[in-house]
Amino acid sequence: MVRIIEFFFLLLKAVIALLLAGMIVLVFGNVVLRYAFNAGITYSEELSRIFFVWLTFLGAVVAMREHAHLGMDSLLRQLPPLGAKAAVLSGQALMLWATWLMISGSWTQTLINLHVAAPATGISMGMFYGAGIAFGVPAFLIILWDAFAVATGRIDIATAELVRDSEDQLALDDHPVPPLPHPIAKP
Structure with missing residues (x-):
C-alpha cells in the first residue's frame, strides 16, 4: 500500500511539472508571437489559467502530505501533552x-458547469472546478490519517513537525548548512 501511495505522489509531481512546463510554453510562445509576428494563440491564456489552477491545487496536495505548509506551533509547544493533543485534534x-x-x-460547481464551454477553448468549465475535487479528496484523506495517527499516538505531538515555521526551514531541511565558526574563536 505504501508503494502505491508513493507512486501516486510521484505521478502527481510529474503531472505538476508537466502543467508548469505547458504553462511556460503557452505563455512564452504567445508573448513571442504577439511581439514578433503581431499574432497570438487565442486559447493560450485560457489554457494556461486552467493549468495554473490545477498546478496550484495538486501542489497543495503534495505540500499537505509532506507537511510543508507554513504554520505556527508555538502555542502547541507551550501546552501540556494532553492539551496539545486536544488542540491538534480540534484543528484537524x-x-x-x-x-x-x-x-x-467543488462538486456542485462541477456539476453546474459541466455543460458550460469555456469561451476560447470550448473545454468544459467543469474541468476548471474539478480541481477543487482533485485537491479535496486526497487532502481529506491525508488530514483524516493524520488525525487518526495523533489520536492513536502514532504521531507524538511533542516531537512531530506538523507545520513549517518558515520557508527557510524547508530549504534547510532539504540541504542542511554546516554551522559557521564563531567569529571570536581563534584558529
Missing part, C-alpha cells in the same frame, strides 16, 4: 470540515 476536525465544504462546493 476544523480542517476536515473546511475540506468537506471545499469538496461539496
Whole structure:
C-alpha cells in the first residue's frame, strides 16, 4: 500500500511539472508571437489559467502530505501533552470540515458547469472546478490519517513537525548548512 501511495505522489509531481512546463510554453510562445509576428494563440491564456489552477491545487496536495505548509506551533509547544493533543485534534476536525465544504462546493460547481464551454477553448468549465475535487479528496484523506495517527499516538505531538515555521526551514531541511565558526574563536 505504501508503494502505491508513493507512486501516486510521484505521478502527481510529474503531472505538476508537466502543467508548469505547458504553462511556460503557452505563455512564452504567445508573448513571442504577439511581439514578433503581431499574432497570438487565442486559447493560450485560457489554457494556461486552467493549468495554473490545477498546478496550484495538486501542489497543495503534495505540500499537505509532506507537511510543508507554513504554520505556527508555538502555542502547541507551550501546552501540556494532553492539551496539545486536544488542540491538534480540534484543528484537524476544523480542517476536515473546511475540506468537506471545499469538496461539496467543488462538486456542485462541477456539476453546474459541466455543460458550460469555456469561451476560447470550448473545454468544459467543469474541468476548471474539478480541481477543487482533485485537491479535496486526497487532502481529506491525508488530514483524516493524520488525525487518526495523533489520536492513536502514532504521531507524538511533542516531537512531530506538523507545520513549517518558515520557508527557510524547508530549504534547510532539504540541504542542511554546516554551522559557521564563531567569529571570536581563534584558529
